[in-house]
Amino acid sequence: MIQVVILGTGNVASHLIKSFESASNVEVVQVFNRNCSGFDELSFKGKTTTEISNLVNADCYIIAVPDDAVQTLSAHIPFENRLVVHTSGSVSLNELDSKNRRGVFYPLQTFSKEREVDFSEIPVCIEAEHAADLKILNTLALSVTKSVFEVNSDKRKQLHLAAVFICNFVNHLYQIGYELTEDNGIPFSILKPLIRETASKIEHASPEAMQTGPAKRNDIKTIEKHLHLLDQPLQKEIYKLLSQSIQETYGREKL
């Protein structure tokens, strides 16, 4: 049985707690948060604390707080030489305080509190200073997912950056699609089969091979019609820039 303490009560923390609680070989022995309001939204029934000095013994301490709070929190941990990991894509292992054995447990997924996720499909990227700790993190990861990758800090940063493009930015394009339909009296739901198919297409082919549309065809007439239809300046800029990038990818002339 691996005993873990979770530090944090945000999206990542709450999904981790839920997943570990349904794993047979992991026990969440405590949840820490700076203020007690965070505990209200958790379904967690075990020990909680708002005092860092009250942390109990465990095999692994998982810091799941906003990126810019990781370093400070790790420095305030009142013990040494235990396994302390964070869950952030963009924070180096080195940003954790070196008084403890450091590691990373980064689930590559987008979490919203109100949405259930199937953790078993989520890739977890692990990293540790010591081989024995990597083994603990591997066991911990395998208790909640079938997909574990050993990824060092440099590669994890690239991965996190790529994730911003294919998740956060993609969702923002969905948002623009939402505005362009709903603002014109068209239900957004009409676009959903196309959203699904666009995501499915790249399961078994490269995105490059699956590219379609006016910019790929270098169909200047349609591109100009579209720019004329757009009245929000930022949307117009996004349309221009992404079209230009597609055209350059496929070796066509610039807009």
Add this chain to the structure above:
Amino acid sequence: MIQVVILGTGNVASHLIKSFESASNVEVVQVFNRNCSGFDELSFKGKTTTEISNLVNADCYIIAVPDDAVQTLSAHIPFENRLVVHTSGSVSLNELDSKNRRGVFYPLQTFSKEREVDFSEIPVCIEAEHAADLKILNTLALSVTKSVFEVNSDKRKQLHLAAVFICNFVNHLYQIGYELTEDNGIPFSILKPLIRETASKIEHASPEAMQTGPAKRNDIKTIEKHLHLLDQPLQKEIYKLLSQSIQETYGREKL
């Protein structure tokens, strides 16, 4: 039985032919293409012609050629007062020659020749000058899909523009994600669960409610780290512009 002639042998044409051929109440009586090489890739075993003067009698003529060829082809059709429709999102009904009864049959999907699609899930947007023709197009659409929408030319253009954002541009962001992973020795497949979840999340919630990431959190430190990691100027511009657009959507200050 509705008899149709398909004009064109591209992606949309070939998927339409396949779907109509498996419908019980539609017969593809002829396929026209300017040159005979296009027929080779079709599985179609019926009549074909490369001569516009040889078009046979049918209830509906479906022009499925590149957008900029629709108008000219419709003008060359050697008869009058029959139902002639195109399949384009961005072309007005009015661009069809007025000597025939005009209409639109626009399947809102991304087609690649090598990829099978389930037509029954594809929304088809129809438009016609005459009520009787709209009825024919509705029957035709219902023979291949469960999802038919009557959409006029103005709304269809907005819809096509929205589709460029949520399909073509989204796929290009997948392509950038592909480059950022594969170029750094990380398999692109590690991103696929996140791509799937990002698309699934908006099935039952608005994209606005599902937005996550550094720009949404106004996490300037991470944004700056990411810009530093990107070495391709266009990717850097795309990162900046989409982050700015997300920040403005959520009322935060500009980069």
